[in-house]
Amino acid sequence: MFSYSLPNLPDSLHFSHLLLLTLTAPPANLNPEYFSSLMSQYGPVANVKILHRSLMECRVLVEMANIEAAKNAKKALDQLSSNFIKCSYYQDDKLMPHGSFTIGSYETIDDTTSSTFKNRHSTSINDIVQDGDSKPHSSTVLPISQKLIPSQKNIQSTKTVCLNGISGKELDAHKLYNIFSNFGNVDKIILINLKNFALVKYLKEDQAYFVYQNCQNLQFFESSLTITFAADDSIEKLVGLDTLYRDQDYYVGSQDTDRFNPNNKMILLPPSQVLHISNLKKVSSNAETMWDIFSEFGVVEAVKVLNSQFKFMCLIKMETLKQALEVMALMHNEEVDGRNIQISFTKAKI
Incomplete structure (x- = not known):
């Protein structure tokens, strides 16, 4: 429904310095400077173009300074196994001729804004990729959470986790609640069967962090999970897009449904037989x-x-x-x- 076809690459061309990022359900305020700040952790970035932007899809063309930087970026993004962002090599230099830009300038298509990138940030693409969502408050301010996860550099935690790899007709948001409410008091859950992912927002960031650490690769029904973080406004951006989910795929928690008394010390336990x-x-x-x-x-x-x-x-x-x-x-x-x-x-x- 939201797919985008890339040209077939000749056998002789396996790599390119051009990368095409396709994001599902992106936030409205993503800009070229932000993508450059994210991609620069993998190597120098020459140019960024937003080729297309809509409510449910954003396509971004990133010109890395060299093929090695592009390979590093592609490898990192592929390892995310995210349903929100896909990365492919692109070979069509006509879309971004070298002579039309100066290094460090950024343009958009369908968005007349342009900016010059001044401050490079060592942040993570995870901040927007897990669910295609990020929330920079300006062109140079990155997502609010600064808590780094020791096991993976540059990944910043939030209150919201994305469960990639959700599958199985038996599943709905209520059944996901039954499992994931064991790890903290749940604010909201939304299940997007079309894209095989669900978002779970907790009331506290350390509860989402516990899920990230303890629930990787869980298998139940037909699902095999990869857990990543999502921006805390991700669910709100999807609510109302009723073609993506059923009524039973959206769950809102309350004090009556919380498993834990917020006034008591919470003892969180990992999944067990x-x-x-x-x-x-x-x-x-x-x-x-x-x-x-x-x-x-x-x-x-x-x-x-x-x-x-x-x-x-x-x-x-x-x-x-x-x-x-x-x-x-x-x-x-x-x-x-x-x-x-x-x-x-x-x-x-x-």
Whole structure:
């Protein structure tokens, strides 16, 4: 729906100093200077042109100073595995003849603004790429979060994560909430099936950071996730574009749905094969009943009952993490013998 076809390259031309970036659902205020500041971390940038800009797509032609810089940039962007930005080599020099620009000047097509790039920033393309969104407040001010993730240089965290690789007809925003609300109180979720990604916005940045660190490569249903950061206004930019998502693919959290009391210390646990089941009735809190219920979703390896005088709980160990995630998605807050059971990840062993 938003694809753009590039010319086929001759076999003899595998690389070029020209890169074509195609962004899905870009913010309206991206400008050539901003793209240059992002791309300059991979090598010197000669020119930038915005070839096309619309609500749901932006195409940007970037002329790196040499082929080696272009190769570095292309490799970095490809490693993002992002649904929001695609990078390809471009061979048509007619679009950007060397004689028509001075080094460091920038022009746009469909946008009469032009600027001269003065300040180079060592920032990350992740700030706009994860979901095609970034929020510079001016031509030289970069996104507000300055928290660097130690494991990957120059990636800046926000409150919003992009779940790339979402797939499966069973999924909707509510089921994603059931899983990802384990890692913090969720503000909003939107699932864009058309592009196989979802955005999850937390109330706190450190909760999104926890997801980034602990949920890479998760698999459930037909999904295999790559987690990246997104600008904090990403979901708001997509809300209202109802051709991209269904009603059940948009979720708004509230204090009533928060798993964590904001006044208490939050203990966040990574996904696990062992699930803690609570809010059971006494009649349901036995190994046989639990085995029967959860074996519908995979192989139950073990059940441990944790009943007390007034509370009835148990631990369930699924054969794989994938099965445990699917149980979480499908069964959290579902009714069992007249009570809505609560399911959470746990570090307990069976």
